[in-house]
Amino acid sequence: MHPAPSVILFTTLSGLGFGLLTFLGLGYPGVTGWVAFVFYAIAYALAVGGLLASTFHLGRPERALKAFSQWKTSWLSREGLCAVAALMVMGLFALGAIFLQQDWRLLGILGAALSLATVFTTSMIYTQLKTIPRWNMALTPVMFLSVSLAGGALLAGKESWAIWLLLLAGAVQLAYWGKGDGAFAASGTTMKTATGLGGNLGAKQSGATVRAFEPPHTGSNYLLREFVYVVGRKHAFKLRAIALTLGFALPILFLALPMENLLIKHLMAGFAVLSHMIGVAVSRWLFFAQAEHVVGLYYGKR
Amino acid sequence: MTELPTNTAKKMGLVIDLDTCVGCHACVISCKGWNTENYGAPLSDQDAYGADPSGTFLNRVHSFEVQPAATPSQPDPAAQLIHFPKSCLHCEDAPCVTVCPTGASYKRIEDGIVLVNEDNCIGCGLCAWSCPYGARELDLAEGVMKKCTLCVDRIYNDNLPEVDRVPSCVRSCPAGARHFGDLGDPNSEVSKLVADRGGMDLMPEMGTKPVNKYLPPRPKDQLEEQIDVLAPLLAPVTETPGGFLGWLDKALDRLPGQTSDQSSGGQA
Ligand code: SF4
Ligand code: SF4
Ligand code: SF4
Numbered sequence: 001m002h003p004a005p006s007v008i009l010f011t012t013l014s015g016l017g018f019g020l021l022t023f024l025g026l027g028y029p030g031v032t033g034w035v036a037f038v039f040y041a042i043a044y045a046l047a048v049g050g051l052l053a054s055t056f057h058l059g060r061p062e063r064a065l066k067a068f069s070q071w072k073t074s075w076l077s078r079e080g081l082c083a084v085a086a087l088m089v090m091g092l093f094a095l096g097a098i099f100l101q102q103d104w105r106l107l108g109i110l111g112a113a114l115s116l117a118t119v120f121t122t123s124m125i126y127t128q129l130k131t132i133p134r135w136n137m138a139l140t141p142v143m144f145l146s147v148s149l150a151g152g153a154l155l156a157g158k159e160s161w162a163i164w165l166l167l168l169a170g171a172v173q174l175a176y177w178g179k180g181d182g183a184f185a186a187s188g189t190t191m192k193t194a195t196g197l198g199g200n201l202g203a204k205q206s207g208a209t210v211r212a213f214e215p216p217h218t219g220s221n222y223l224l225r226e227f228v229y230v231v232g233r234k235h236a237f238k239l240r241a242i243a244l245t246l247g248f249a250l251p252i253l254f255l256a257l258p259m260e261n262l263l264i265k266h267l268m269a270g271f272a273v274l275s276h277m278i279g280v281a282v283s284r285w286l287f288f289a290q291a292e293h294v295v296g297l298y299y300g301k302r
Numbered sequence: 303m304t305e306l307p308t309n310t311a312k313k314m315g316l317v318i319d320l321d322t323c324v325g326c327h328a329c330v331i332s333c334k335g336w337n338t339e340n341y342g343a344p345l346s347d348q349d350a351y352g353a354d355p356s357g358t359f360l361n362r363v364h365s366f367e368v369q370p371a372a373t374p375s376q377p378d379p380a381a382q383l384i385h386f387p388k389s390c391l392h393c394e395d396a397p398c399v400t401v402c403p404t405g406a407s408y409k410r411i412e413d414g415i416v417l418v419n420e421d422n423c424i425g426c427g428l429c430a431w432s433c434p435y436g437a438r439e440l441d442l443a444e445g446v447m448k449k450c451t452l453c454v455d456r457i458y459n460d461n462l463p464e465v466d467r468v469p470s471c472v473r474s475c476p477a478g479a480r481h482f483g484d485l486g487d488p489n490s491e492v493s494k495l496v497a498d499r500g501g502m503d504l505m506p507e508m509g510t511k512p513v514n515k516y517l518p519p520r521p522k523d524q525l526e527e528q529i530d531v532l533a534p535l536l537a538p539v540t541e542t543p544g545g546f547l548g549w550l551d552k553a554l555d556r557l558p559g560q561t562s563d564q565s566s567g568g569q570a
Contacts, residue, residue: 001431059425059445066422067403070304076428077403128401130508131434188507189434196502196516197320197368197384207371213383216330216362219355222439226427294505295436298364298388 001132002229003288006056011122012281014050014083015144017043018115019152021090025112028158032101040094042155044087051083075128079121086114119148126287133187134180134291139172146172147280150248154273159255166255166276170248173283177240184292184302194297212300227293228301239286247279304402306395310414313486314452315392315513316472317495321520323479325365325385329471333361333389333450336470341455342420346443358441360450361389361471370521384519387480389471390437390450391504391512392416398429398438398449406447414486414513415454420446434508457482485513 020043024031031039055061068084070077090111096102123144126135150165191210192198198208232239251272259265292302337360338345347357364386370379392409396416399407406422407429409415418429423446430438430447438449453469456462466473472480483492492515495501501515542548 057427059427059440059447060423063404063422063424066405067424067426070403070405073304073400074403074428076401076426080403125401125428129432130397131432189505191366193505193507194434195366195384195386196504196518197366197386209369209371211367211369212364213367214365216327216359216364216388217356221356221362222358222430222442223436226430226440227436293431294434294508298386298436 001288001291001293002226003285004057006053008281008284008288010050010054011144011287012050012277012284013046013053014122015119015148015280016151016155016277017046017048017050018083018086018118019148019150020155021047021086021115021152022112022149023152023156023158025090025093025108025110025115027103027105027108028153028156028161030103032097032103034098036094036097039156040090040098043090047083047087075121075124079118079125082114082118082121086111086118089114116145116148119144130187131294132291133183133189133294135287136187137176137179137183139176139179143169143172143176147247147283151276151280154251154255154269154276157269159269162272163252163255166248166252170244170252173244173248180290187294189294189297191297191300194294212298215299223295224299224301228296228299229289230301232289236286236290239282243279243283243286245279246275247283248276250275250279304399304405304407306399306409307411307414310394310409310411310486312413312484313392313394313513314413314415314457314483315485315492315515316389316452316469317481317483317485317492317501317515317517318387319477319479319481319499319517320384320386321479321499321517322477323363323385323387323475324477325363325383326476327363328474328476329387329480330359330361330363332470332474334359336453336456337448337451341451342418343441343444343446343448345448346441348442358439358448360437360439360448361387362436363387368519382519382521387471388435388437389514390416390433390452391435391510391514392450392452394511394513395509397432397508397510401428401432403428413484415452416449417451417454418447418449420444423447434505434510435512452482485515 024039024043055064058064067077068080071081089107093104093107093111096104120141123141127140130136146165146169150162150169153162153165195210198210254268254272257268259268296302334345345358347355349355350357366384366386367381368384369381372379392414393416394414396409399409399416403426404422404424406419408417408419410417425440425445425447427440430440438447441448456469457467459467468482472482481492481495483490485492487493495517496515499517501517503512504516
């Protein structure tokens with residue numbers, strides 16, 4: 001799949017933002033006043049910024065409101081609704097915390113649940129697609145949720161939790177890659193099932209081989225640009241190492257190092273967040289770039 | 303609405319004969335021609351006369367090579383070239399419809415045709431992601447999703463002569479490789495064709511239940527001990543001309559200027 005920067009930015013930033021909102025809603029940290037304002041400003045900048053970035057890849061962004069209508073069947077629609085609901089509930093909760101020094105517990109828990117639901121619905125947009133075996137796995141939502149929670153804990157300053165959640169997210173990430181590498185083969189879709197050729201030329205010839213001889217056109221097209229992205233896949237192993245190191249290993253190290261000085265401690269936490277964000281962005285780039293759409297089979301490509 | 307109908311009264315669709323398709327791309331061109339002027343936004347091209355042309359098509363023809371396995375009776379079977387037209391299969395369980403967030407994509411209850419209401423489409427592309435067959439293309443000029451309409455503006459069009467009330471691609475195919483009809487009616491011509499020829503689904507494992515069917519190509523490498531009755535008549539009588547022709551040949555060679563050897567060389 002073509003790794004569109006807008007979509008990578010969206011899933012990285014909004015995942016982090018809604019992760020932070022989840023923790024804020026649960027009362028970690030239970031901040032009020034100015035401190036709360038800063039926390040919520042960061043969370044909203046990430047979540048809303050991510051959502052806005054996602055509209056950049058629309059052909060007709062001016063009609064985006066229509067996307068809220070089909071929640072009965074469409075995960076994209078559900079995601080939109082969850083996101084708006086989460087932002088509204090958490091907005092109300094934030095107002096209470098910032099201006100009224102209030103901690104409306106129920107509202108916070110509801111907001112946290114909606115924030116997590118947003119991350120889940122985002123992941124389901126990808127998970128539901130049978131056409132992309134690498135995404136069509138139960139591990140996909142697990143990965144999105146665990147990364148979002150780890151990032152949220154990191155930003156919320158819940159360091160003891162962040163270490164464990166980062167460990168968990170890193171492990172899930174590894175498992176996702178491991179399982180994903182075999183997903184296309186496991187899906188059973190091949191050029192033979194795509195074309196019905198080879199196996200169907202009469203029972204005698206079931207051992208036939210099929211090969212793409214000529215594409216329908218000499219130039220490129222929407223399908224090839226969008227679904228058959230092979231550039232840079234050969235660096236996948238290195239990029240995975242980078243994603244794992246920056247996204248999970250380094251932040252854990254930054255958090256785990258015993259620091260006496262408070263300033264250095266904060267600085268380290270800042271580094272951890274930055275490193276985590278870059279690592280997750282790299283992992284999301286791989287999430288798209290390595291995802292092979294079955295339509296590539298018609299072009300003899302994957 | 304993006305909820306799929308549980309059942310459609312008819313299942314209008316195409317039956318594509320991989321045995322007779324000659325790969326002429328007439329259906330590609332006539333489809334583009336009809337659909338760029340009729341239903342919905344035109345099918346745009348980008349850089350049409352430049353170095354990197356591309357454009358929106360609702361129907362494209364691929365070509366595959368099938369190499370049959372060797373058998374005792376056919377130790378050295380010839381490869382077959384199969385031309386493979388592909389347009390929307392108007393799936394019964396169409397994932398492209400249910401993923402659509404706006405309700406722009408829908409499947410008609412009356413005939414099962416899958417369409418896009420372009421006024422509602424936000425061009426998110428998710429429906430194209432969900433289609434296993436590459437049947438949907440986002441038009442770069444309009445920013446909306448385009449797909450085969452089964453020529454819904456022809457097949458019920460009373461302004462056209464009856465013979466033209468079939469999809470443009472079906473009407474234009476010179477090989478009779480595209481058939482149109484109701485695949486929900488077991489007694490229709492197309493259903494009988496599918497039953498006779500062992501019509502198949504593409505990627506059945508995707509669970510999309512395509513309405514369009516493909517008729518498998520027949521094995522072609524079956525003519526054993528071929529007797530060519532014309533061969534003796536076509537064999538060259540002599541390689542080097544003799545008699546009058548031989549004299550003429552030599553005489554011409556002796557003339558100054560280009561000789562027959564040079565003319566076949568690189569001197570042009
Ligand atoms: S072929 Fe593709 S676009 Fe057409 S109905 Fe099936 S899934 Fe949808
Ligand atoms: S591109 Fe248009 S038709 Fe396709 S899913 Fe998005 S809104 Fe629906
Ligand atoms: S039915 Fe019409 S729109 Fe569909 S491929 Fe044929 S000509 Fe194109």
